[in-house]
Amino acid sequence: AEFNLRIANWNPNPHHAVSVALNEWADKINKESNGRIKVTVDKAIIGKPAGQYDLIKQGVVQAGWGALPWTPGRFELSQVVELPFLVPSAEEGSRKITEIWQKHFADKEFTDTKLLAIHVHSPGVLHTKEKVTSPADLNGMKIRTIGSGVKWAEALGATAVVMPASKAHEALARGVADGILFPWDAIKSYRLEKLLPYHLEVPNGFYTIAFFFAMNQKFYDSLPADLQALIDANSGPETAAFLGRAWDAAAAKTRSDIAADPDHEINTVTSEVLSDLQQRSKTITAEWKAKAEAQGIDADAVLAEFSE
Amino acid sequence: MTEIEVTILVVSMLLGMMLLSIPIGASMAISAFTGILILYGFDTASFIIGEVAMEISFNYELCIVPLFILMGNLATRSGMSADLYEGCSRLFGGLKGSLAMSTIAACGCFAAVSGSSLATATALGQVALPEMKKYGYSDALATGAVAAGGTIGVLIPPSIILVIYGVLTETSITDLFVAAVIPGIMQLIIYTLTIVIVVRMWPKSAGAGTPTTLKQKLSALPKLASMVSLFVLIIGGLYLGIFTPTEAAGFGVIFALIIGLIRRSLSWRHIVESLKSTTRTTGMIALIVFGAFMLINFFVLTRANITIADYIVSFDAPPMLILLSILLIYLILGCFLDSIGMVLLTIPVVFPIVQNLGYDPVWFGIILVIVVETGMITPPLGINVFAIKSIVPTVKLSTIFKGVTPFWAADITRLALLIIFPGITLFLL
Amino acid sequence: MIGEYARRTTAVFTVVVLAALSVLIFIDVIGRYIFSSPLPGSIELVEGFMAVVMLGSLTQATYSREHIRLEFIMIKASHGWRTVLEKLSQFAVLLVTAGIGWGLFERTLSLRDSGDLTPVLHLPIYLMAGFAFLIAVAAIMVAARLLFSPDSSDLPSGEPNHD
Numbered sequence: 029a030e031f032n033l034r035i036a037n038w039n040p041n042p043h044h045a046v047s048v049a050l051n052e053w054a055d056k057i058n059k060e061s062n063g064r065i066k067v068t069v070d071k072a073i074i075g076k077p078a079g080q081y082d083l084i085k086q087g088v089v090q091a092g093w094g095a096l097p098w099t100p101g102r103f104e105l106s107q108v109v110e111l112p113f114l115v116p117s118a119e120e121g122s123r124k125i126t127e128i129w130q131k132h133f134a135d136k137e138f139t140d141t142k143l144l145a146i147h148v149h150s151p152g153v154l155h156t157k158e159k160v161t162s163p164a165d166l167n168g169m170k171i172r173t174i175g176s177g178v179k180w181a182e183a184l185g186a187t188a189v190v191m192p193a194s195k196a197h198e199a200l201a202r203g204v205a206d207g208i209l210f211p212w213d214a215i216k217s218y219r220l221e222k223l224l225p226y227h228l229e230v231p232n233g234f235y236t237i238a239f240f241f242a243m244n245q246k247f248y249d250s251l252p253a254d255l256q257a258l259i260d261a262n263s264g265p266e267t268a269a270f271l272g273r274a275w276d277a278a279a280a281k282t283r284s285d286i287a288a289d290p291d292h293e294i295n296t297v298t299s300e301v302l303s304d305l306q307q308r309s310k311t312i313t314a315e316w317k318a319k320a321e322a323q324g325i326d327a328d329a330v331l332a333e334f335s336e
Numbered sequence: 337m338t339e340i341e342v343t344i345l346v347v348s349m350l351l352g353m354m355l356l357s358i359p360i361g362a363s364m365a366i367s368a369f370t371g372i373l374i375l376y377g378f379d380t381a382s383f384i385i386g387e388v389a390m391e392i393s394f395n396y397e398l399c400i401v402p403l404f405i406l407m408g409n410l411a412t413r414s415g416m417s418a419d420l421y422e423g424c425s426r427l428f429g430g431l432k433g434s435l436a437m438s439t440i441a442a443c444g445c446f447a448a449v450s451g452s453s454l455a456t457a458t459a460l461g462q463v464a465l466p467e468m469k470k471y472g473y474s475d476a477l478a479t480g481a482v483a484a485g486g487t488i489g490v491l492i493p494p495s496i497i498l499v500i501y502g503v504l505t506e507t508s509i510t511d512l513f514v515a516a517v518i519p520g521i522m523q524l525i526i527y528t529l530t531i532v533i534v535v536r537m538w539p540k541s542a543g544a545g546t547p548t549t550l551k552q553k554l555s556a557l558p559k560l561a562s563m564v565s566l567f568v569l570i571i572g573g574l575y576l577g578i579f580t581p582t583e584a585a586g587f588g589v590i591f592a593l594i595i596g597l598i599r600r601s602l603s604w605r606h607i608v609e610s611l612k613s614t615t616r617t618t619g620m621i622a623l624i625v626f627g628a629f630m631l632i633n634f635f636v637l638t639r640a641n642i643t644i645a646d647y648i649v650s651f652d653a654p655p656m657l658i659l660l661s662i663l664l665i666y667l668i669l670g671c672f673l674d675s676i677g678m679v680l681l682t683i684p685v686v687f688p689i690v691q692n693l694g695y696d697p698v699w700f701g702i703i704l705v706i707v708v709e710t711g712m713i714t715p716p717l718g719i720n721v722f723a724i725k726s727i728v729p730t731v732k733l734s735t736i737f738k739g740v741t742p743f744w745a746a747d748i749t750r751l752a753l754l755i756i757f758p759g760i761t762l763f764l765l
Numbered sequence: 766m767i768g769e770y771a772r773r774t775t776a777v778f779t780v781v782v783l784a785a786l787s788v789l790i791f792i793d794v795i796g797r798y799i800f801s802s803p804l805p806g807s808i809e810l811v812e813g814f815m816a817v818v819m820l821g822s823l824t825q826a827t828y829s830r831e832h833i834r835l836e837f838i839m840i841k842a843s844h845g846w847r848t849v850l851e852k853l854s855q856f857a858v859l860l861v862t863a864g865i866g867w868g869l870f871e872r873t874l875s876l877r878d879s880g881d882l883t884p885v886l887h888l889p890i891y892l893m894a895g896f897a898f899l900i901a902v903a904a905i906m907v908a909a910r911l912l913f914s915p916d917s918s919d920l921p922s923g924e925p926n927h928d
């Protein structure tokens with residue numbers, strides 16, 4: 029092959045939705061470039077999760093993916109999508125945030141790589157050991173979360189416990205945490221289904237996490253125009269939606285397994301609780317708005333685009 | 337140069353540097369760095385070295401290591417280990433071979449501190465060997481007990497080597513600790529039985545031992561209390577889910593400190609000495625963990641470990657055959673190297689293979705530690721034996737090996753049991 | 766001599782931070798179990814303390830020559846060869862500490878540009894990395910001093926770990 033495109037993969041679980049989707053993306057590029065680009069997806073982690081973005085920026089690999097909250101302060105505009113109640117599905121949320129980045133943030137964030145897509149995980153659900161239907165039940169509960177989830181968990185009346193997802197099982201089994209904010213599929217992939225029998229859903233999700241899928245800028249620039257066009261055609265909002273769709277499918281599978289399991293109970297919030305939650309989320313949203321406006325962003329316009 | 341050529345170069349460099357007595361951590365780091373530099377250039381190499389330096393420094397999980405070492409140092413300096421030795425010899429008093437049994441127990445505790453049976457054999461040999469000589473023990477039994485005793489403490493939690501294995505392979509450290517309890521206690525029992533059998537078959541190998549009255553035996557119990565309560569606190573807390581391993585380590589330090597202060601056996605000087613000694617051991621581990629992470633990154637970048645693992649699995653040999661071959665290699669290599677070095681050096685390549693074969697990572701961690709520790713007392717090369725030879729140069733090497741052989745046979749028996757019945761290790765989880 | 770001064774300062778500092786680390790974890794657990802409020806940002810504090818403990822300890826272990834190695838050639842070697850091998854080891858350790866120092870320096874600059882913060886307390890990570898770099902410099906100084914002292918006998922040789 030003329031060009032080797034290595035994709036770093038910080039979650040090498042071969043069954044993970046994004047791993048599967050990235051392999052599909054790789055096959056597509058291999059085929060459409062007639063083998064001129066050889067794409068491979070890693071099966072083991074290089075460096076630390078938090079270092080994935082720099083890994084791409086430095087050109088250790090040609091592309092890769094990682095979570096935005098791992099590098100607090102770096103991508104806080106794009107993290108707008110993580111605010112409560114903005115993501116009806118991973119597919120919709122991913123498409124929307126990539127469009128918003130293109131329109132509003134492209135000159136401010138991800139300027140030092142070729143960003144292929146920002147995608148999100150399927151709408152966040154609250155999974156707990158004890159039944160929870162309202163913030164009153166959450167009082168004093170220890171909820172594992174990361175990033176902007178910390179303030180949110182606190183606004184919900186819980187105590188936030190911050191730790192990596194890989195330690196979630198240990199934390200829940202040892203009573204260090206009583207519940208977790210997680211997308212559905214993560215309950216199975218982190219083996220939490222025996223620990224957490226109660227699940228609370230809200231329309232458009234409690235939260236989500238944003239991920240980048242980015243390419244080394246020099247590598248992109250080194251490609252001839254036709255191959256650059258190929259990469260362009262396989263990036264942007266539709267590629268984001270494709271990654272989100274994979275995540276939605278994985279989440280739906282786990283959700284239906286759990287819904288069929290008599291040991292589990294899935295609840296949805298009542299409309300009164302929902303308006304209480306919306307009220308509580310206002311401080312979180314206001315905080316993001318202040319940060320965005322300080323950078324000269326029309327924050328209200330951005331937020332309005334989510335409901336278009 | 338191709339990736340395969342560079343991988344061969346890196347492995348040769350690593351072995352060459354190790355043979356030249358260069359610290360293993362440095363050998364791993366330098367050879368891995370050279371490989372990355374050749375294949376991927378300076379920018380990548382300098383990025384990776386920076387990431388790995390950040391990873392070993394700003395590491396939450398690794399804080400278990402200095403904390404448990406500190407706990408052990410405090411316990412030893414406040415006289416808890418010495419009390420254990422004395423308590424055991426009173427408790428077993430009158431029993432033929434009682435001093436050897438106490439030595440086993442004391443070595444176990446001491447190794448729990450240092451995480452190294454090699455350091456234990458060197459340090460405790462100087463105390464226990466003259467004592468046993470005084471009571472008419474044969475050189476073989478006395479040296480054998482010291483060489484073998486330390487290997488117990490390396491496995492019984494808190495086990496530094498299991499923490500490092502857990503961090504490297506992302507295996508739950510709690511699970512590893514809980515799984516180590518039964519194999520560790522088995523070892524204690526099997527070693528004690530070994531001594532009983534040895535003194536029965538060769539009555540001259542142990543002195544009669546001073547009989548102790550029931551009252552004396554009972555008076556031994558408080559002496560055992562401190563160390564036993566520390567152990568119970570940690571394992572009980574982990575098993576019942578009260579603590580995470582990090583919390584158990586933090587609690588262990590404070591608890592050892594409180595016991596020491598209550599016993600009035602811990603002076604300010606002891607505390608400072610414990611802290612200083614902890615930093616020396618931790619620094620040794622820092623270098624070797626740094627080297628291991630560099631090597632892991634080299635293997636991941638070249639994908640050599642996955643390639644090797646896929647290749648081995650492609651033979652379609654029965655997994656048990658592959659596993660036994662790996663363990664045999666460990667047993668042989670374990671003769672030469674302290675266990676922590678051994679595990680860090682080999683895990684980047686071996687772990688993906690074992691995972692591919694479908695073995696439980698917790699179970700394998702326990703088996704691995706037992707095998708490398710058994711290697712250290714394996715005739716005719718086990719490194720612990722040479723360490724003891726350097727303390728008692730007048731005793732013949734063959735005598736020490738004769739003494740250690742019954743313990744080695746006991747280890748192999750236990751290993752076979754644990755491999756045939758994985759449930760022994762895993763059922764507490 | 767500045768090297769000795771740096772080593773001693775690092776030694777004292779490392780010991781103090783190690784003690785503080787134990788207390789920090791103890792308070793965090795007590796806080797969570799008894800008062801149901803863990804110390805905010807305890808994970809990042811522990812990580813920061815650990816950087817001091819690990820790199821400071823590296824300095825100490827290098828000074829007292831505690832690094833694990835295969836010694837059977839060393840034991841068989843003549844006095845002259847043993848000195849050569851010893852210097853080779855010291856050179857290797859110097860290279861590695863220098864590498865760690867360089868890596869941390871490089872990360873410090875890059876983290877300053879990207880402005881990454883710790884997740885809860887929002888401390889600038891580059892300052893923490895920069896601080897770690899300073900301790901690594903002490904490790905480099907100790908390693909260099911070992912290598913360039915013509916006779917290492919003025920330095921303590923591998924003090925037994927458990928005296």
Ligand code: NA
Binds near residue numbers: 492495
């Ligand atoms: Na131990």
Ligand code: NA
Binds near residue numbers: 671673
């Ligand atoms: Na060994």
